[in-house]
Amino acid sequence: MLQFDRVSLSPESEALREQVREFVAAHRDHMPRPNSDFVTGHDAEFSQKLGQQGWIGMTWPAVYGGSDQSNFERLVVTEELLAAGAPVSAHWIADRQSGPLLLRFGSEAQREKYLPGITRGESYFSIGMSEPDTGSDLASVRTTAVAEGDAYRINGTKIWTTDAHRNHYIICLVRTEAPSENRHAGLSQIIVDLRNDGVKVRPIRNMAGGEDFNEVVFEDVLVPKDRIVGEPGNGWQQVTSELAYERSGPERFLSAFRVFVELVRICGDNPSPHQAAAIGRIAAHFMTLRRMSLSVAGMLEQGKDVVVEAALVKELGNNFEKVLPEIARLVVPDLCANDPARHKLFRETFSETLMLSPSFTLRGGTREILRGVIARGLGLR
Numbered sequence: 001m002l003q004f005d006r007v008s009l010s011p012e013s014e015a016l017r018e019q020v021r022e023f024v025a026a027h028r029d030h031m032p033r034p035n036s037d038f039v040t041g042h043d044a045e046f047s048q049k050l051g052q053q054g055w056i057g058m059t060w061p062a063v064y065g066g067s068d069q070s071n072f073e074r075l076v077v078t079e080e081l082l083a084a085g086a087p088v089s090a091h092w093i094a095d096r097q098s099g100p101l102l103l104r105f106g107s108e109a110q111r112e113k114y115l116p117g118i119t120r121g122e123s124y125f126s127i128g129m130s131e132p133d134t135g136s137d138l139a140s141v142r143t144t145a146v147a148e149g150d151a152y153r154i155n156g157t158k159i160w161t162t163d164a165h166r167n168h169y170i171i172c173l174v175r176t177e178a179p180s181e182n183r184h185a186g187l188s189q190i191i192v193d194l195r196n197d198g199v200k201v202r203p204i205r206n207m208a209g210g211e212d213f214n215e216v217v218f219e220d221v222l223v224p225k226d227r228i229v230g231e232p233g234n235g236w237q238q239v240t241s242e243l244a245y246e247r248s249g250p251e252r253f254l255s256a257f258r259v260f261v262e263l264v265r266i267c268g269d270n271p272s273p274h275q276a277a278a279i280g281r282i283a284a285h286f287m288t289l290r291r292m293s294l295s296v297a298g299m300l301e302q303g304k305d306v307v308v309e310a311a312l313v314k315e316l317g318n319n320f321e322k323v324l325p326e327i328a329r330l331v332v333p334d335l336c337a338n339d340p341a342r343h344k345l346f347r348e349t350f351s352e353t354l355m356l357s358p359s360f361t362l363r364g365g366t367r368e369i370l371r372g373v374i375a376r377g378l379g380l381r
């Protein structure tokens with residue numbers, strides 16, 4: 001059964017929103033070309049400033065450098081930063097999922113070692129799930145980690161690894177036991193330092209010309225045994241719970257938000273009926289998706305299982321992100337023809353978003369896979 005609890009933000013959360021807006025306004029120099037896509041801006045200095053504000057690891061206990069706040073406060077901060085086009089990619093994955101994974105399944109020693117650096121905005125993580133020929137079908141990963149004394153010896157290749165060339169650590173899904181009839185057995189997660197001997201990171205250029213993701217090759221990489229996250233063999237359960245964090249946040253429907261901002265700006269106070277209809281259509285989608293994402297944040301706060309609801313937010317949100325530039329394009333050309341210089345920002349964010357948009361429905365799980373998760377959750381398969 002699908003469940004979306006009705007949730008409203010508290011006055012405290014709305015007050016925090018104002019603080020984030022003031023912070024963003026004071027740091028515009030970090031946003032020369034604002035873009036709402038969470039992978040486009042890697043700015044360590046900006047991440048560290050967010051860390052000083054207590055806006056990374058916001059829901060984590062203070063003992064690890066967190067701020068002991070709720071998922072609602074975290075959502076307010078993330079949506080304001082994305083809407084402004086702030087550069088958040090450096091700490092994004094560590095804050096969104098590596099930290100929560102360690103809090104839930106990691107050892108006390110791992111939490112003490114890794115979490116404070118994340119909350120300071122200094123320590124960055126990658127996700128090591130996908131492999132060549134093994135993206136959607138994660139259970140068939142082939143990278144092995146073989147026990148050898150106090151260490152594991154890792155061999156294999158990960159691919160599409162966002163920011164591995166800039167990050168410090170990668171949490172890899174590896175096979176610690178030989179494949180068996182139970183495809184989900186024998187998988188584990190392990191933290192690897194990306195500067196370890198035997199780790200080779202090769203950037204892959206995307207269609208927009210950016211180098212955001214990579215191929216990461218592990219050749220006889222020795223990693224101490226205490227880097228295994230959770231129980232050896234529990235990797236499948238951990239990875240699937242991690243995906244709920246990966247799929248439900250505002251980044252799954254805000255990637256094209258700057259296109260909307262610039263559209264509204266150039267349409268001005270007297271939009272034509274077509275322009276007004278387009279703006280209203282886009283705004284209505286945003287409001288609905290936002291309520292759904294907020295609802296998932298509320299259910300995460302209560303410790304509920306939100307795998308299906310998170311998949312639905314991502315599926316609807318990603319499709320909308322792809323359609324938004326199309327809706328905008330249909331009402332903008334005349335305006336641009338009249339005054340090209342005035343529409344420079346629109347053109348920049350529009351073309352960048354268009355080039356990135358094929359990835360929206362791939363990263364974090366493809367459209368077909370999400371629809372399968374939703375259908376299963378509804379008891380339809």
Ligand SMILES: Cc1cc2nc3c(=O)[nH]c(=O)nc-3n(C[C@H](O)[C@H](O)[C@H](O)COP(=O)(O)OP(=O)(O)OC[C@H]3O[C@@H](n4cnc5c(N)ncnc54)[C@H](O)[C@@H]3O)c2cc1C
Pocket residue numbers: 126127128129130131133134135136137159160161162163213359362363364365366367368369372
């Ligand atoms: C920008 C970007 C960043 C990424 N960052 C990371 C990262 O940091 N770490 C990481 O591990 N991965 C990352 N990925 C990889 C991403 O998770 C995979 O691309 C995705 O899971 C799909 O896997 P695949 O590319 O192997 O495609 P495949 O799994 O080969 O799928 C190909 C097509 O077949 C469809 N398909 C596959 N199986 C089924 C099925 N059972 N039923 C119906 N249709 C099916 C898919 O939907 C898709 O359309 C990133 C991808 C992108 C685009």
